[in-house]
Amino acid sequence: MCAACGVLGGGPDWLDRPAGEDQRGTLSGAERQRRIALVNLLLAKPRLRLRSFGPYMVLDSPTGRTEIVEDLRHVWLQADRMGSAQVDPLDPALLDALGDGPSRG
Amino acid sequence: MRSAMGHPVADADRRIPVVLLTGFLGSGKTTLLRRRLTGKAARDTAVVINEFGEVSLDHLIVGKLEGETVVLQNGCICCALRADMKQTLADLLDRSMRGEVPRFTRVVIETTGLADPVPILETLISDILLRHHFRHAATVVTIDAILGASQLHRHPESVRQLAVADRVVLTKADIAGKEECEATRREVAAINPGARIVEAPLSERALRDVFAHGRGNSEDRLNAARQWLAGFGQDEASSRHGRASDVRSLSLIIAEPLDWSAFGVWLSLLLHRHGKRILRTKGILEVSDAPGPVVLQAAESVIHPPVHMDAWPDAARGTRLVFITRGLDAEEIRRSLDVFLGAAVRLDGSGVAAA
Numbered sequence: 001m002c003a004a005c006g007v008l009g010g011g012p013d014w015l016d017r018p019a020g021e022d023q024r025g026t027l028s029g030a031e032r033q034r035r036i037a038l039v040n041l042l043l044a045k046p047r048l049r050l051r052s053f054g055p056y057m058v059l060d061s062p063t064g065r066t067e068i069v070e071d072l073r074h075v076w077l078q079a080d081r082m083g084s085a086q087v088d089p090l091d092p093a094l095l096d097a098l099g100d101g102p103s104r105g
Numbered sequence: 106m107r108s109a110m111g112h113p114v115a116d117a118d119r120r121i122p123v124v125l126l127t128g129f130l131g132s133g134k135t136t137l138l139r140r141r142l143t144g145k146a147a148r149d150t151a152v153v154i155n156e157f158g159e160v161s162l163d164h165l166i167v168g169k170l171e172g173e174t175v176v177l178q179n180g181c182i183c184c185a186l187r188a189d190m191k192q193t194l195a196d197l198l199d200r201s202m203r204g205e206v207p208r209f210t211r212v213v214i215e216t217t218g219l220a221d222p223v224p225i226l227e228t229l230i231s232d233i234l235l236r237h238h239f240r241h242a243a244t245v246v247t248i249d250a251i252l253g254a255s256q257l258h259r260h261p262e263s264v265r266q267l268a269v270a271d272r273v274v275l276t277k278a279d280i281a282g283k284e285e286c287e288a289t290r291r292e293v294a295a296i297n298p299g300a301r302i303v304e305a306p307l308s309e310r311a312l313r314d315v316f317a318h319g320r321g322n323s324e325d326r327l328n329a330a331r332q333w334l335a336g337f338g339q340d341e342a343s344s345r346h347g348r349a350s351d352v353r354s355l356s357l358i359i360a361e362p363l364d365w366s367a368f369g370v371w372l373s374l375l376l377h378r379h380g381k382r383i384l385r386t387k388g389i390l391e392v393s394d395a396p397g398p399v400v401l402q403a404a405e406s407v408i409h410p411p412v413h414m415d416a417w418p419d420a421a422r423g424t425r426l427v428f429i430t431r432g433l434d435a436e437e438i439r440r441s442l443d444v445f446l447g448a449a450v451r452l453d454g455s456g457v458a459a460a
Contacts, residue, residue: 031366034452038370041448072370076377089374089445090437098448 039075045094046083050075118321120240121198123212123229128247129256129263130218133276133305135159137247138215141316144309147181151197151209155186155217170206172196182206190214190228191235198238211318212239219262222269227407241409242318246270250281250304254292257352261431264352267293268384268429269404270300271329272315278304296352298427299336299387323415330389330400330418337425352384355435357442359424362393367449371442372401373408380406382433388426389418401426 032052039050047062050069059067059075061082069075079087088094126141128134139160142152154160157175162183168176174184174197187193200206216222222244229241246266249256253275256263267273273293278286290302303311319325337356368390376383386403398417402409428438 035366035370037452038367038449041445041452042370042374072373073377076374086378087374088378089371089441090379090433095441095444099444 039072041098042087042089042094043079043083044097045091046079046085046087048079048083048087118240120236120238120321121210121212122242122318122321123214123239124242124316124318125214125216125222125225125244126247127216127220127222127244127266127270128218128274129249129253129260129266132218132247132249132253132256132263133274134215134218134247137274137276137305137307137312137315138213140307140312141213142177142181142183143179144312145179146313146316147177147179149180149208149210151182151184151201151206151212153184153186153190153193153197153212153214155215157183157185170200172200174200174206176207180207182209186214190225191232194235194239211242213316216266221262221265223265223404223407226269226404230407230409240321242321243271243316244269245272245274245315246300247274247276247305248289248293250275250278250286250289253289257292257296264296264431265384267297267300268352270297273297273300273302274305274307274315275302276305279306294336296354297385297429298354298356299333301332301336326400326412326414327416327418330398330414333387334389334418334421334425337427351432353428353430353433353435355428355430355438357388357424357426357428357439359391359426361423362391363424364446364449365390365392365395365399367446368392368442371445372403375438375441376403376406376408379433383428383430383438385429386427388424390424390426391422 036050036052036057043049049060051058051060057069057075059069059078059082065082067078067082069078076087126134126138128137138152138154139162141147142150142160142162143165157173160183162175162177165177165179166175167178170176172184173187174182176182182197184193184197187196194212197206197209197212201208214225216225226241226244229235229239248263248267253263257267275281275286275289275293281289286304293300293302303315307315319328372386376386383403384405386401386408388401390399390401392399395413397414400412400414428435430438
């Protein structure tokens with residue numbers, strides 16, 4: 001499956017399926033956008049941003065660099081390469097910001 | 106009901122089940138393996154072993170084939186592990202299809218005493234060819250009832266093996282004293298709550314159960330889930346640790362249905378960043394919008410395809426999740442998940458995601 005099939009690409013990435021759906025299920029547009037927004041909550045610290053671009057998913061850096069990403073695993077790998085700091089869900093500063101701040105999209 | 110790989114499963118998963126057998130040096134793994142190889146139940150079984158010399162099969166061999174493969178009197182096929190696990194299995198399959206080795210319906214893979222089973226699991230789960238033909242049925246670990254507790258304390262390899270095990274065989278339990286056995290059991294349960302523990306010497310039935318692979322159908326999954334939940338217990342969420350003092354198991358109970366997207370995004374990043382220190386993740390999840398529970402497992406950063414079940418194993422609902430960690434404060438994981446799920450709720454409330 002190609003990147004057009006879901007937010008976070010196709011292939012064996014299980015997160016690309018809706019809950020309760022089989023491997024052939026595809027995400028609705030709204031759910032796709034929601035997942036992008038969830039990823040972006042975690043990418044806020046290195047100021048990276050995931051977005052859809054036509055049929056693709058791309059990751060933007062604050063320096064203007066843009067990379068196509070295929071699935072969720074690829075997002076994190078690219079984020080490590082592109083960001084100024086590694087994204088870490090256990091980072092207390094990130095958790096403080098997520099816990100207190102308004103939602104970000 | 107569909108299998109984790111999306112194949113319609115009227116009843117059984119038709120792929121060949123694979124049981125991994127692992128265990129520290131001197132833990133009795135080879136003895137258990139020899140018993141498994143030499144019984145009637147070994148017919149139709151292909152066994153991948155480290156070294157023929159270790160298992161002393163010479164007197165049982167009735168045929169020697171190319172590629173360090175032998176056939177035993179009982180029909181069991183044994184081959185030595187080559188450098189590449191994938192190549193070993195693919196070769197076995199290929200030769201079986203061509204009639205060069207007897208047909209086999211199940212596989213046992215023995216890992217070396219110092220081996221980390223995770224790369225083998227990853228190969229089985231991720232390789233396109235292998236996952237089409239094989240399914241991982243269970244990981245069995247042998248632990249010496251006398252020495253096991255101190256080995257777990259001193260050897261990270263043994264902890265890693267135990268963390269990913271589904272079934273634990275406490276060997277030499279007949280020699281160990283009752284207190285020693287209990288101490289080792291407690292240590293095992295502290296590191297891997299939910300793993301089924303049996304004591305050797307095993308009866309024939311127990312031996313079959315240890316290597317049982319089921320049919321990969323919904324009934325098997327329900328039974329496996331029930332067994333795991335019995336080990337998890339119905340207590341409040343807890344954090345336990347054994348004498349291997351930097352190993353923790355964190356058990357979480359989440360009463361509200363889980364936001365699958367938020368949980369999945371969070372877990373994929375957690376395991377990407379900290380996979381080496383999160384030896385095992387296992388859970389039965391109540392997921393919003395899913396008709397039944399979802400069974401999730403990961404060994405380090407290797408995530409098994411989640412399995413959607415049609416029915417709950419018992420009356421209890423909610424998510425039960427276990428993380429086995431090494432060198433990581435397991436409470437940080439709890440906080441992180443809480444915070445992220447809360448942020449996901451606020452995201453929905455703000456309408457940003459829908460924009």
